[in-house]
Amino acid sequence: MERNIALIELLADGAFHSGEAIAAHLGITRAAVWKALRKTTDELGLALESVRGRGYRLLTPLELLDAERLLGAMSDHGRHLVSRLELHRQIDSTNAFLMRAAAAGAPAGAVCIAEQQTAGRGRRGRSWQSPFGVNLYLSVLWRYPTGPGVLGGMSLAAGATLAEVLAAHGVQDIALKWPNDILWHRRKLAGLLLEVAGESQGPSHLVVGLGLNLSMRQSQAPDIDQPWVSLNEILDGAPLGRNRLAGALVEALxxxxxxxxxxxxxxxxxxxxxxxxxxxxxxxxxFGDQVIEGRHAGISDEGALQLETSTGLRRFQAGEVSLRPIERPETPAL
Structure with a gap:
Protein backbone atom coordinates (compact mmCIF):
# COMPACT_ATOMS: atom_id res chain seq x y z
CA MET A 1 0.00 0.00 0.00
CA GLU A 2 2.89 2.40 0.70
CA ARG A 3 4.07 2.21 -2.91
CA ASN A 4 0.50 2.72 -4.12
CA ILE A 5 0.14 5.85 -2.01
CA ALA A 6 3.52 7.22 -3.14
CA LEU A 7 2.41 6.79 -6.75
CA ILE A 8 -0.95 8.46 -6.20
CA GLU A 9 0.69 11.36 -4.36
CA LEU A 10 2.82 11.94 -7.45
CA LEU A 11 -0.11 11.73 -9.88
CA ALA A 12 -2.67 13.57 -7.73
CA ASP A 13 -2.09 16.90 -9.51
CA GLY A 14 -3.64 15.54 -12.72
CA ALA A 15 -0.59 16.57 -14.78
CA PHE A 16 1.37 14.24 -17.06
CA HIS A 17 4.39 12.49 -15.53
CA SER A 18 6.94 10.63 -17.62
CA GLY A 19 7.73 6.98 -17.09
CA GLU A 20 11.28 7.95 -16.17
CA ALA A 21 10.08 10.36 -13.44
CA ILE A 22 7.69 7.77 -12.03
CA ALA A 23 10.40 5.10 -11.99
CA ALA A 24 12.77 7.41 -10.15
CA HIS A 25 10.06 8.43 -7.67
CA LEU A 26 9.18 4.83 -6.81
CA GLY A 27 12.67 3.41 -7.03
CA ILE A 28 11.70 0.85 -9.66
CA THR A 29 12.81 0.09 -13.22
CA ARG A 30 11.26 1.87 -16.20
CA ALA A 31 9.88 -1.46 -17.40
CA ALA A 32 7.95 -1.96 -14.13
CA VAL A 33 6.16 1.41 -14.29
CA TRP A 34 3.18 0.38 -16.40
CA LYS A 35 2.47 -2.67 -14.26
CA ALA A 36 2.65 -0.55 -11.08
CA LEU A 37 0.36 2.08 -12.59
CA ARG A 38 -2.30 -0.37 -13.72
CA LYS A 39 -2.22 -2.32 -10.46
CA THR A 40 -2.56 0.80 -8.32
CA THR A 41 -5.26 2.56 -10.32
CA ASP A 42 -7.28 -0.64 -10.72
CA GLU A 43 -7.11 -1.39 -6.98
CA LEU A 44 -8.12 2.16 -6.04
CA GLY A 45 -10.72 2.59 -8.80
CA LEU A 46 -8.99 5.56 -10.43
CA ALA A 47 -9.04 6.39 -14.16
CA LEU A 48 -5.61 6.57 -15.80
CA GLU A 49 -4.63 8.15 -19.14
CA SER A 50 -1.50 7.30 -21.09
CA VAL A 51 -0.23 9.48 -23.97
CA ARG A 52 2.89 8.55 -25.93
CA GLY A 53 5.60 11.15 -25.53
CA ARG A 54 3.85 12.84 -22.58
CA GLY A 55 3.50 10.14 -19.96
CA TYR A 56 0.71 9.24 -17.56
CA ARG A 57 -1.86 11.13 -15.57
CA LEU A 58 -5.04 10.68 -13.54
CA LEU A 59 -8.09 11.79 -15.52
CA THR A 60 -9.48 13.39 -12.36
CA PRO A 61 -7.01 15.24 -10.09
CA LEU A 62 -7.19 14.43 -6.39
CA GLU A 63 -6.83 16.71 -3.40
CA LEU A 64 -5.37 14.28 -0.90
CA LEU A 65 -6.04 14.81 2.77
CA ASP A 66 -3.41 16.78 4.64
CA ALA A 67 -3.51 17.25 8.42
CA GLU A 68 -1.81 20.67 8.33
CA ARG A 69 -4.22 22.05 5.72
CA LEU A 70 -7.24 20.55 7.46
CA LEU A 71 -6.35 22.01 10.86
CA GLY A 72 -5.39 25.28 9.19
CA ALA A 73 -9.00 25.65 7.99
CA MET A 74 -10.21 25.65 11.60
CA SER A 75 -10.41 28.41 14.19
CA ASP A 76 -8.12 28.44 17.22
CA HIS A 77 -11.02 27.30 19.42
CA GLY A 78 -11.90 24.50 17.02
CA ARG A 79 -8.31 23.24 16.98
CA HIS A 80 -8.31 23.41 20.79
CA LEU A 81 -11.30 21.04 20.94
CA VAL A 82 -9.51 18.50 18.70
CA SER A 83 -7.33 16.48 21.05
CA ARG A 84 -5.70 14.47 18.27
CA LEU A 85 -6.12 13.92 14.54
CA GLU A 86 -5.58 10.47 12.99
CA LEU A 87 -5.25 10.63 9.20
CA HIS A 88 -5.19 7.28 7.38
CA ARG A 89 -4.79 6.53 3.69
CA GLN A 90 -6.71 3.27 4.17
CA ILE A 91 -8.60 1.90 7.17
CA ASP A 92 -11.35 -0.60 7.90
CA SER A 93 -13.74 2.03 9.30
CA THR A 94 -13.15 5.41 10.92
CA ASN A 95 -15.94 4.66 13.41
CA ALA A 96 -14.54 1.25 14.28
CA PHE A 97 -11.08 2.78 14.74
CA LEU A 98 -12.35 5.38 17.21
CA MET A 99 -14.53 2.89 19.10
CA ARG A 100 -11.41 0.80 19.64
CA ALA A 101 -9.45 3.90 20.59
CA ALA A 102 -12.18 4.95 23.04
CA ALA A 103 -12.05 1.55 24.75
CA ALA A 104 -8.30 2.06 25.11
CA GLY A 105 -8.78 5.48 26.76
CA ALA A 106 -8.60 7.97 23.87
CA PRO A 107 -9.74 11.45 24.97
CA ALA A 108 -12.75 13.45 23.82
CA GLY A 109 -12.02 15.33 20.63
CA ALA A 110 -10.11 12.51 18.92
CA VAL A 111 -10.76 12.63 15.16
CA CYS A 112 -10.16 9.95 12.53
CA ILE A 113 -10.33 10.66 8.80
CA ALA A 114 -9.42 8.38 5.91
CA GLU A 115 -8.93 8.39 2.16
CA GLN A 116 -10.57 4.98 1.88
CA GLN A 117 -12.52 2.55 4.06
CA THR A 118 -12.41 -1.17 3.40
CA ALA A 119 -15.35 -1.92 5.73
CA GLY A 120 -17.32 1.33 5.89
CA ARG A 121 -20.69 1.07 7.63
CA GLY A 122 -23.99 2.90 7.51
CA ARG A 123 -27.17 2.68 9.57
CA ARG A 124 -28.98 -0.61 10.10
CA GLY A 125 -25.92 -2.70 9.30
CA ARG A 126 -25.56 -1.50 5.72
CA SER A 127 -22.16 -1.15 4.09
CA TRP A 128 -20.96 2.32 3.07
CA GLN A 129 -19.25 2.58 -0.31
CA SER A 130 -15.87 4.19 0.35
CA PRO A 131 -13.67 4.54 -2.77
CA PHE A 132 -10.26 6.16 -2.49
CA GLY A 133 -9.79 9.93 -2.44
CA VAL A 134 -13.15 11.06 -3.80
CA ASN A 135 -15.32 11.44 -0.68
CA LEU A 136 -14.97 12.32 2.99
CA TYR A 137 -15.01 9.62 5.66
CA LEU A 138 -14.47 10.98 9.15
CA SER A 139 -15.42 10.26 12.75
CA VAL A 140 -15.24 12.21 16.02
CA LEU A 141 -15.12 10.84 19.57
CA TRP A 142 -16.66 12.65 22.54
CA ARG A 143 -17.02 11.69 26.19
CA TYR A 144 -19.88 12.53 28.56
CA PRO A 145 -20.40 12.10 32.32
CA THR A 146 -23.97 10.89 31.71
CA GLY A 147 -25.21 7.51 30.55
CA PRO A 148 -25.88 6.59 26.90
CA GLY A 149 -29.63 7.06 27.35
CA VAL A 150 -29.45 10.85 27.10
CA LEU A 151 -27.37 10.88 23.90
CA GLY A 152 -30.06 9.77 21.44
CA GLY A 153 -30.79 13.34 20.36
CA MET A 154 -27.22 13.82 19.17
CA SER A 155 -28.22 12.09 15.94
CA LEU A 156 -30.47 15.03 15.05
CA ALA A 157 -28.02 17.58 16.40
CA ALA A 158 -25.26 16.22 14.15
CA GLY A 159 -27.54 16.22 11.10
CA ALA A 160 -28.62 19.82 11.65
CA THR A 161 -25.01 20.88 12.20
CA LEU A 162 -23.77 19.31 8.97
CA ALA A 163 -26.67 20.68 6.94
CA GLU A 164 -25.80 24.19 8.18
CA VAL A 165 -22.14 23.74 7.18
CA LEU A 166 -23.06 22.60 3.68
CA ALA A 167 -25.56 25.44 3.24
CA ALA A 168 -22.87 27.91 4.35
CA HIS A 169 -20.60 26.50 1.62
CA GLY A 170 -23.13 27.27 -1.10
CA VAL A 171 -25.03 23.99 -1.27
CA GLN A 172 -28.65 24.96 -1.84
CA ASP A 173 -31.73 22.78 -1.26
CA ILE A 174 -30.11 20.66 1.46
CA ALA A 175 -32.70 18.53 3.24
CA LEU A 176 -32.71 16.27 6.29
CA LYS A 177 -34.63 13.02 6.49
CA TRP A 178 -35.20 11.80 10.01
CA PRO A 179 -33.19 10.73 11.81
CA ASN A 180 -30.02 11.90 10.05
CA ASP A 181 -29.84 11.35 6.29
CA ILE A 182 -28.62 14.40 4.37
CA LEU A 183 -30.33 14.70 1.00
CA TRP A 184 -30.41 16.87 -2.08
CA HIS A 185 -33.56 16.65 -4.22
CA ARG A 186 -34.36 13.35 -2.46
CA ARG A 187 -30.98 11.85 -3.40
CA LYS A 188 -28.58 10.89 -0.64
CA LEU A 189 -25.57 13.18 -0.28
CA ALA A 190 -24.30 12.12 3.15
CA GLY A 191 -25.08 9.85 6.05
CA LEU A 192 -24.25 9.65 9.74
CA LEU A 193 -23.53 6.67 11.96
CA LEU A 194 -23.57 7.21 15.72
CA GLU A 195 -22.25 4.58 18.12
CA VAL A 196 -22.33 4.87 21.90
CA ALA A 197 -20.99 2.83 24.80
CA GLY A 198 -20.74 3.28 28.53
CA GLU A 199 -22.31 2.63 31.91
CA SER A 200 -26.08 3.08 32.27
CA GLN A 201 -25.57 5.90 34.80
CA GLY A 202 -22.42 7.21 33.13
CA PRO A 203 -19.83 7.89 32.03
CA SER A 204 -20.27 7.17 28.33
CA HIS A 205 -18.65 7.94 25.02
CA LEU A 206 -20.07 8.63 21.58
CA VAL A 207 -18.54 8.32 18.12
CA VAL A 208 -20.15 10.29 15.30
CA GLY A 209 -19.20 9.08 11.82
CA LEU A 210 -19.82 10.97 8.58
CA GLY A 211 -19.69 9.79 4.99
CA LEU A 212 -20.07 12.60 2.42
CA ASN A 213 -20.05 12.08 -1.35
CA LEU A 214 -17.74 14.63 -2.98
CA SER A 215 -16.80 13.54 -6.50
CA MET A 216 -17.61 9.83 -6.58
CA ARG A 217 -18.51 8.46 -10.01
CA GLN A 218 -21.28 5.94 -10.68
CA SER A 219 -18.70 3.31 -11.63
CA GLN A 220 -17.11 3.64 -8.18
CA ALA A 221 -20.34 2.84 -6.35
CA PRO A 222 -22.09 0.05 -8.27
CA ASP A 223 -23.68 -1.48 -5.17
CA ILE A 224 -25.58 1.55 -3.83
CA ASP A 225 -29.27 0.62 -3.99
CA GLN A 226 -30.81 4.08 -3.60
CA PRO A 227 -30.63 7.42 -5.45
CA TRP A 228 -27.50 9.34 -4.51
CA VAL A 229 -25.64 12.47 -5.54
CA SER A 230 -22.16 13.94 -5.15
CA LEU A 231 -21.28 17.46 -4.10
CA ASN A 232 -19.40 17.95 -7.36
CA GLU A 233 -22.62 17.37 -9.31
CA ILE A 234 -24.65 19.72 -7.10
CA LEU A 235 -22.10 22.51 -7.51
CA ASP A 236 -21.74 21.78 -11.24
CA GLY A 237 -18.03 21.11 -10.93
CA ALA A 238 -17.21 24.29 -8.99
CA PRO A 239 -14.13 23.64 -6.84
CA LEU A 240 -14.64 23.16 -3.12
CA GLY A 241 -11.43 22.40 -1.27
CA ARG A 242 -11.56 18.94 0.27
CA ASN A 243 -9.29 19.79 3.21
CA ARG A 244 -11.07 23.10 3.81
CA LEU A 245 -14.47 21.41 3.87
CA ALA A 246 -13.18 18.62 6.11
CA GLY A 247 -11.82 21.21 8.54
CA ALA A 248 -15.16 23.04 8.59
CA LEU A 249 -17.08 19.81 9.21
CA VAL A 250 -14.75 18.64 11.99
CA GLU A 251 -14.94 22.04 13.69
CA ALA A 252 -18.73 22.11 13.50
CA LEU A 253 -19.00 18.59 14.88
CA PHE A 287 -41.05 -0.39 11.71
CA GLY A 288 -39.95 -4.01 11.64
CA ASP A 289 -42.61 -5.83 9.64
CA GLN A 290 -45.09 -2.98 10.06
CA VAL A 291 -45.78 -0.21 7.57
CA ILE A 292 -47.65 2.74 9.08
CA GLU A 293 -48.89 5.64 6.96
CA GLY A 294 -49.84 9.12 8.08
CA ARG A 295 -48.88 12.79 8.00
CA HIS A 296 -45.41 13.73 9.14
CA ALA A 297 -46.02 15.99 12.14
CA GLY A 298 -42.41 17.03 12.63
CA ILE A 299 -40.12 16.08 15.49
CA SER A 300 -40.86 16.35 19.18
CA ASP A 301 -38.70 18.34 21.58
CA GLU A 302 -37.07 15.01 22.49
CA GLY A 303 -36.22 14.29 18.84
CA ALA A 304 -38.86 11.64 18.20
CA LEU A 305 -40.56 11.37 14.82
CA GLN A 306 -44.24 12.33 15.12
CA LEU A 307 -46.82 10.79 12.83
CA GLU A 308 -50.49 11.75 12.65
CA THR A 309 -52.41 8.57 11.85
CA SER A 310 -56.07 7.60 11.66
CA THR A 311 -55.76 6.34 15.23
CA GLY A 312 -54.03 9.44 16.63
CA LEU A 313 -50.52 10.83 17.09
CA ARG A 314 -47.72 8.30 17.26
CA ARG A 315 -44.06 8.86 18.14
CA PHE A 316 -41.07 6.83 17.01
CA GLN A 317 -37.45 6.77 18.16
CA ALA A 318 -34.66 6.15 15.66
CA GLY A 319 -33.68 2.52 16.27
CA GLU A 320 -34.77 0.35 13.36
CA VAL A 321 -37.36 2.79 12.02
CA SER A 322 -37.21 3.91 8.39
CA LEU A 323 -39.09 6.92 6.99
CA ARG A 324 -40.30 7.14 3.39
CA PRO A 325 -42.26 9.87 1.59
CA ILE A 326 -45.49 8.94 -0.17
CA GLU A 327 -45.38 10.38 -3.65
CA ARG A 328 -48.42 12.46 -4.52
CA PRO A 329 -50.09 11.60 -7.85
CA GLU A 330 -49.43 14.22 -10.49
CA THR A 331 -52.36 16.49 -11.35
CA PRO A 332 -53.42 15.93 -14.98
CA ALA A 333 -52.74 18.89 -17.26
CA LEU A 334 -55.84 20.85 -18.27
Whole structure:
Protein backbone atom coordinates (compact mmCIF):
# COMPACT_ATOMS: atom_id res chain seq x y z
CA MET A 1 0.00 0.00 0.00
CA GLU A 2 2.89 2.40 0.70
CA ARG A 3 4.07 2.21 -2.91
CA ASN A 4 0.50 2.72 -4.12
CA ILE A 5 0.14 5.85 -2.01
CA ALA A 6 3.52 7.22 -3.14
CA LEU A 7 2.41 6.79 -6.75
CA ILE A 8 -0.95 8.46 -6.20
CA GLU A 9 0.69 11.36 -4.36
CA LEU A 10 2.82 11.94 -7.45
CA LEU A 11 -0.11 11.73 -9.88
CA ALA A 12 -2.67 13.57 -7.73
CA ASP A 13 -2.09 16.90 -9.51
CA GLY A 14 -3.64 15.54 -12.72
CA ALA A 15 -0.59 16.57 -14.78
CA PHE A 16 1.37 14.24 -17.06
CA HIS A 17 4.39 12.49 -15.53
CA SER A 18 6.94 10.63 -17.62
CA GLY A 19 7.73 6.98 -17.09
CA GLU A 20 11.28 7.95 -16.17
CA ALA A 21 10.08 10.36 -13.44
CA ILE A 22 7.69 7.77 -12.03
CA ALA A 23 10.40 5.10 -11.99
CA ALA A 24 12.77 7.41 -10.15
CA HIS A 25 10.06 8.43 -7.67
CA LEU A 26 9.18 4.83 -6.81
CA GLY A 27 12.67 3.41 -7.03
CA ILE A 28 11.70 0.85 -9.66
CA THR A 29 12.81 0.09 -13.22
CA ARG A 30 11.26 1.87 -16.20
CA ALA A 31 9.88 -1.46 -17.40
CA ALA A 32 7.95 -1.96 -14.13
CA VAL A 33 6.16 1.41 -14.29
CA TRP A 34 3.18 0.38 -16.40
CA LYS A 35 2.47 -2.67 -14.26
CA ALA A 36 2.65 -0.55 -11.08
CA LEU A 37 0.36 2.08 -12.59
CA ARG A 38 -2.30 -0.37 -13.72
CA LYS A 39 -2.22 -2.32 -10.46
CA THR A 40 -2.56 0.80 -8.32
CA THR A 41 -5.26 2.56 -10.32
CA ASP A 42 -7.28 -0.64 -10.72
CA GLU A 43 -7.11 -1.39 -6.98
CA LEU A 44 -8.12 2.16 -6.04
CA GLY A 45 -10.72 2.59 -8.80
CA LEU A 46 -8.99 5.56 -10.43
CA ALA A 47 -9.04 6.39 -14.16
CA LEU A 48 -5.61 6.57 -15.80
CA GLU A 49 -4.63 8.15 -19.14
CA SER A 50 -1.50 7.30 -21.09
CA VAL A 51 -0.23 9.48 -23.97
CA ARG A 52 2.89 8.55 -25.93
CA GLY A 53 5.60 11.15 -25.53
CA ARG A 54 3.85 12.84 -22.58
CA GLY A 55 3.50 10.14 -19.96
CA TYR A 56 0.71 9.24 -17.56
CA ARG A 57 -1.86 11.13 -15.57
CA LEU A 58 -5.04 10.68 -13.54
CA LEU A 59 -8.09 11.79 -15.52
CA THR A 60 -9.48 13.39 -12.36
CA PRO A 61 -7.01 15.24 -10.09
CA LEU A 62 -7.19 14.43 -6.39
CA GLU A 63 -6.83 16.71 -3.40
CA LEU A 64 -5.37 14.28 -0.90
CA LEU A 65 -6.04 14.81 2.77
CA ASP A 66 -3.41 16.78 4.64
CA ALA A 67 -3.51 17.25 8.42
CA GLU A 68 -1.81 20.67 8.33
CA ARG A 69 -4.22 22.05 5.72
CA LEU A 70 -7.24 20.55 7.46
CA LEU A 71 -6.35 22.01 10.86
CA GLY A 72 -5.39 25.28 9.19
CA ALA A 73 -9.00 25.65 7.99
CA MET A 74 -10.21 25.65 11.60
CA SER A 75 -10.41 28.41 14.19
CA ASP A 76 -8.12 28.44 17.22
CA HIS A 77 -11.02 27.30 19.42
CA GLY A 78 -11.90 24.50 17.02
CA ARG A 79 -8.31 23.24 16.98
CA HIS A 80 -8.31 23.41 20.79
CA LEU A 81 -11.30 21.04 20.94
CA VAL A 82 -9.51 18.50 18.70
CA SER A 83 -7.33 16.48 21.05
CA ARG A 84 -5.70 14.47 18.27
CA LEU A 85 -6.12 13.92 14.54
CA GLU A 86 -5.58 10.47 12.99
CA LEU A 87 -5.25 10.63 9.20
CA HIS A 88 -5.19 7.28 7.38
CA ARG A 89 -4.79 6.53 3.69
CA GLN A 90 -6.71 3.27 4.17
CA ILE A 91 -8.60 1.90 7.17
CA ASP A 92 -11.35 -0.60 7.90
CA SER A 93 -13.74 2.03 9.30
CA THR A 94 -13.15 5.41 10.92
CA ASN A 95 -15.94 4.66 13.41
CA ALA A 96 -14.54 1.25 14.28
CA PHE A 97 -11.08 2.78 14.74
CA LEU A 98 -12.35 5.38 17.21
CA MET A 99 -14.53 2.89 19.10
CA ARG A 100 -11.41 0.80 19.64
CA ALA A 101 -9.45 3.90 20.59
CA ALA A 102 -12.18 4.95 23.04
CA ALA A 103 -12.05 1.55 24.75
CA ALA A 104 -8.30 2.06 25.11
CA GLY A 105 -8.78 5.48 26.76
CA ALA A 106 -8.60 7.97 23.87
CA PRO A 107 -9.74 11.45 24.97
CA ALA A 108 -12.75 13.45 23.82
CA GLY A 109 -12.02 15.33 20.63
CA ALA A 110 -10.11 12.51 18.92
CA VAL A 111 -10.76 12.63 15.16
CA CYS A 112 -10.16 9.95 12.53
CA ILE A 113 -10.33 10.66 8.80
CA ALA A 114 -9.42 8.38 5.91
CA GLU A 115 -8.93 8.39 2.16
CA GLN A 116 -10.57 4.98 1.88
CA GLN A 117 -12.52 2.55 4.06
CA THR A 118 -12.41 -1.17 3.40
CA ALA A 119 -15.35 -1.92 5.73
CA GLY A 120 -17.32 1.33 5.89
CA ARG A 121 -20.69 1.07 7.63
CA GLY A 122 -23.99 2.90 7.51
CA ARG A 123 -27.17 2.68 9.57
CA ARG A 124 -28.98 -0.61 10.10
CA GLY A 125 -25.92 -2.70 9.30
CA ARG A 126 -25.56 -1.50 5.72
CA SER A 127 -22.16 -1.15 4.09
CA TRP A 128 -20.96 2.32 3.07
CA GLN A 129 -19.25 2.58 -0.31
CA SER A 130 -15.87 4.19 0.35
CA PRO A 131 -13.67 4.54 -2.77
CA PHE A 132 -10.26 6.16 -2.49
CA GLY A 133 -9.79 9.93 -2.44
CA VAL A 134 -13.15 11.06 -3.80
CA ASN A 135 -15.32 11.44 -0.68
CA LEU A 136 -14.97 12.32 2.99
CA TYR A 137 -15.01 9.62 5.66
CA LEU A 138 -14.47 10.98 9.15
CA SER A 139 -15.42 10.26 12.75
CA VAL A 140 -15.24 12.21 16.02
CA LEU A 141 -15.12 10.84 19.57
CA TRP A 142 -16.66 12.65 22.54
CA ARG A 143 -17.02 11.69 26.19
CA TYR A 144 -19.88 12.53 28.56
CA PRO A 145 -20.40 12.10 32.32
CA THR A 146 -23.97 10.89 31.71
CA GLY A 147 -25.21 7.51 30.55
CA PRO A 148 -25.88 6.59 26.90
CA GLY A 149 -29.63 7.06 27.35
CA VAL A 150 -29.45 10.85 27.10
CA LEU A 151 -27.37 10.88 23.90
CA GLY A 152 -30.06 9.77 21.44
CA GLY A 153 -30.79 13.34 20.36
CA MET A 154 -27.22 13.82 19.17
CA SER A 155 -28.22 12.09 15.94
CA LEU A 156 -30.47 15.03 15.05
CA ALA A 157 -28.02 17.58 16.40
CA ALA A 158 -25.26 16.22 14.15
CA GLY A 159 -27.54 16.22 11.10
CA ALA A 160 -28.62 19.82 11.65
CA THR A 161 -25.01 20.88 12.20
CA LEU A 162 -23.77 19.31 8.97
CA ALA A 163 -26.67 20.68 6.94
CA GLU A 164 -25.80 24.19 8.18
CA VAL A 165 -22.14 23.74 7.18
CA LEU A 166 -23.06 22.60 3.68
CA ALA A 167 -25.56 25.44 3.24
CA ALA A 168 -22.87 27.91 4.35
CA HIS A 169 -20.60 26.50 1.62
CA GLY A 170 -23.13 27.27 -1.10
CA VAL A 171 -25.03 23.99 -1.27
CA GLN A 172 -28.65 24.96 -1.84
CA ASP A 173 -31.73 22.78 -1.26
CA ILE A 174 -30.11 20.66 1.46
CA ALA A 175 -32.70 18.53 3.24
CA LEU A 176 -32.71 16.27 6.29
CA LYS A 177 -34.63 13.02 6.49
CA TRP A 178 -35.20 11.80 10.01
CA PRO A 179 -33.19 10.73 11.81
CA ASN A 180 -30.02 11.90 10.05
CA ASP A 181 -29.84 11.35 6.29
CA ILE A 182 -28.62 14.40 4.37
CA LEU A 183 -30.33 14.70 1.00
CA TRP A 184 -30.41 16.87 -2.08
CA HIS A 185 -33.56 16.65 -4.22
CA ARG A 186 -34.36 13.35 -2.46
CA ARG A 187 -30.98 11.85 -3.40
CA LYS A 188 -28.58 10.89 -0.64
CA LEU A 189 -25.57 13.18 -0.28
CA ALA A 190 -24.30 12.12 3.15
CA GLY A 191 -25.08 9.85 6.05
CA LEU A 192 -24.25 9.65 9.74
CA LEU A 193 -23.53 6.67 11.96
CA LEU A 194 -23.57 7.21 15.72
CA GLU A 195 -22.25 4.58 18.12
CA VAL A 196 -22.33 4.87 21.90
CA ALA A 197 -20.99 2.83 24.80
CA GLY A 198 -20.74 3.28 28.53
CA GLU A 199 -22.31 2.63 31.91
CA SER A 200 -26.08 3.08 32.27
CA GLN A 201 -25.57 5.90 34.80
CA GLY A 202 -22.42 7.21 33.13
CA PRO A 203 -19.83 7.89 32.03
CA SER A 204 -20.27 7.17 28.33
CA HIS A 205 -18.65 7.94 25.02
CA LEU A 206 -20.07 8.63 21.58
CA VAL A 207 -18.54 8.32 18.12
CA VAL A 208 -20.15 10.29 15.30
CA GLY A 209 -19.20 9.08 11.82
CA LEU A 210 -19.82 10.97 8.58
CA GLY A 211 -19.69 9.79 4.99
CA LEU A 212 -20.07 12.60 2.42
CA ASN A 213 -20.05 12.08 -1.35
CA LEU A 214 -17.74 14.63 -2.98
CA SER A 215 -16.80 13.54 -6.50
CA MET A 216 -17.61 9.83 -6.58
CA ARG A 217 -18.51 8.46 -10.01
CA GLN A 218 -21.28 5.94 -10.68
CA SER A 219 -18.70 3.31 -11.63
CA GLN A 220 -17.11 3.64 -8.18
CA ALA A 221 -20.34 2.84 -6.35
CA PRO A 222 -22.09 0.05 -8.27
CA ASP A 223 -23.68 -1.48 -5.17
CA ILE A 224 -25.58 1.55 -3.83
CA ASP A 225 -29.27 0.62 -3.99
CA GLN A 226 -30.81 4.08 -3.60
CA PRO A 227 -30.63 7.42 -5.45
CA TRP A 228 -27.50 9.34 -4.51
CA VAL A 229 -25.64 12.47 -5.54
CA SER A 230 -22.16 13.94 -5.15
CA LEU A 231 -21.28 17.46 -4.10
CA ASN A 232 -19.40 17.95 -7.36
CA GLU A 233 -22.62 17.37 -9.31
CA ILE A 234 -24.65 19.72 -7.10
CA LEU A 235 -22.10 22.51 -7.51
CA ASP A 236 -21.74 21.78 -11.24
CA GLY A 237 -18.03 21.11 -10.93
CA ALA A 238 -17.21 24.29 -8.99
CA PRO A 239 -14.13 23.64 -6.84
CA LEU A 240 -14.64 23.16 -3.12
CA GLY A 241 -11.43 22.40 -1.27
CA ARG A 242 -11.56 18.94 0.27
CA ASN A 243 -9.29 19.79 3.21
CA ARG A 244 -11.07 23.10 3.81
CA LEU A 245 -14.47 21.41 3.87
CA ALA A 246 -13.18 18.62 6.11
CA GLY A 247 -11.82 21.21 8.54
CA ALA A 248 -15.16 23.04 8.59
CA LEU A 249 -17.08 19.81 9.21
CA VAL A 250 -14.75 18.64 11.99
CA GLU A 251 -14.94 22.04 13.69
CA ALA A 252 -18.73 22.11 13.50
CA LEU A 253 -19.00 18.59 14.88
CA UNK A 254 -16.70 19.12 17.87
CA UNK A 255 -18.56 22.34 18.72
CA UNK A 256 -21.90 20.51 18.45
CA UNK A 257 -20.72 17.61 20.59
CA UNK A 258 -19.41 19.94 23.26
CA UNK A 259 -22.57 22.07 23.18
CA UNK A 260 -24.85 19.05 23.37
CA UNK A 261 -23.15 18.07 26.60
CA UNK A 262 -24.01 21.47 28.08
CA UNK A 263 -27.43 22.22 26.57
CA UNK A 264 -28.84 18.98 25.16
CA UNK A 265 -30.91 18.83 21.98
CA UNK A 266 -32.84 22.08 22.46
CA UNK A 267 -30.57 24.48 20.49
CA UNK A 268 -30.53 22.13 17.51
CA UNK A 269 -34.28 21.65 17.11
CA UNK A 270 -35.12 24.77 15.10
CA UNK A 271 -32.17 24.32 12.70
CA UNK A 272 -33.18 20.69 12.14
CA UNK A 273 -36.80 21.64 11.48
CA UNK A 274 -35.68 24.29 8.99
CA UNK A 275 -34.12 21.55 6.81
CA UNK A 276 -37.06 19.10 7.08
CA UNK A 277 -39.06 19.20 3.81
CA UNK A 278 -41.31 16.29 4.76
CA UNK A 279 -43.01 18.06 7.69
CA UNK A 280 -46.74 18.13 6.93
CA UNK A 281 -46.36 15.65 4.05
CA UNK A 282 -47.82 12.14 3.73
CA UNK A 283 -45.23 9.53 4.70
CA UNK A 284 -44.91 5.90 5.64
CA UNK A 285 -42.90 4.58 8.56
CA UNK A 286 -41.40 1.11 8.26
CA PHE A 287 -41.05 -0.39 11.71
CA GLY A 288 -39.95 -4.01 11.64
CA ASP A 289 -42.61 -5.83 9.64
CA GLN A 290 -45.09 -2.98 10.06
CA VAL A 291 -45.78 -0.21 7.57
CA ILE A 292 -47.65 2.74 9.08
CA GLU A 293 -48.89 5.64 6.96
CA GLY A 294 -49.84 9.12 8.08
CA ARG A 295 -48.88 12.79 8.00
CA HIS A 296 -45.41 13.73 9.14
CA ALA A 297 -46.02 15.99 12.14
CA GLY A 298 -42.41 17.03 12.63
CA ILE A 299 -40.12 16.08 15.49
CA SER A 300 -40.86 16.35 19.18
CA ASP A 301 -38.70 18.34 21.58
CA GLU A 302 -37.07 15.01 22.49
CA GLY A 303 -36.22 14.29 18.84
CA ALA A 304 -38.86 11.64 18.20
CA LEU A 305 -40.56 11.37 14.82
CA GLN A 306 -44.24 12.33 15.12
CA LEU A 307 -46.82 10.79 12.83
CA GLU A 308 -50.49 11.75 12.65
CA THR A 309 -52.41 8.57 11.85
CA SER A 310 -56.07 7.60 11.66
CA THR A 311 -55.76 6.34 15.23
CA GLY A 312 -54.03 9.44 16.63
CA LEU A 313 -50.52 10.83 17.09
CA ARG A 314 -47.72 8.30 17.26
CA ARG A 315 -44.06 8.86 18.14
CA PHE A 316 -41.07 6.83 17.01
CA GLN A 317 -37.45 6.77 18.16
CA ALA A 318 -34.66 6.15 15.66
CA GLY A 319 -33.68 2.52 16.27
CA GLU A 320 -34.77 0.35 13.36
CA VAL A 321 -37.36 2.79 12.02
CA SER A 322 -37.21 3.91 8.39
CA LEU A 323 -39.09 6.92 6.99
CA ARG A 324 -40.30 7.14 3.39
CA PRO A 325 -42.26 9.87 1.59
CA ILE A 326 -45.49 8.94 -0.17
CA GLU A 327 -45.38 10.38 -3.65
CA ARG A 328 -48.42 12.46 -4.52
CA PRO A 329 -50.09 11.60 -7.85
CA GLU A 330 -49.43 14.22 -10.49
CA THR A 331 -52.36 16.49 -11.35
CA PRO A 332 -53.42 15.93 -14.98
CA ALA A 333 -52.74 18.89 -17.26
CA LEU A 334 -55.84 20.85 -18.27
Missing amino acids: VHALERYGREGLSPFLDPWRAFDPLAGEPVRVI
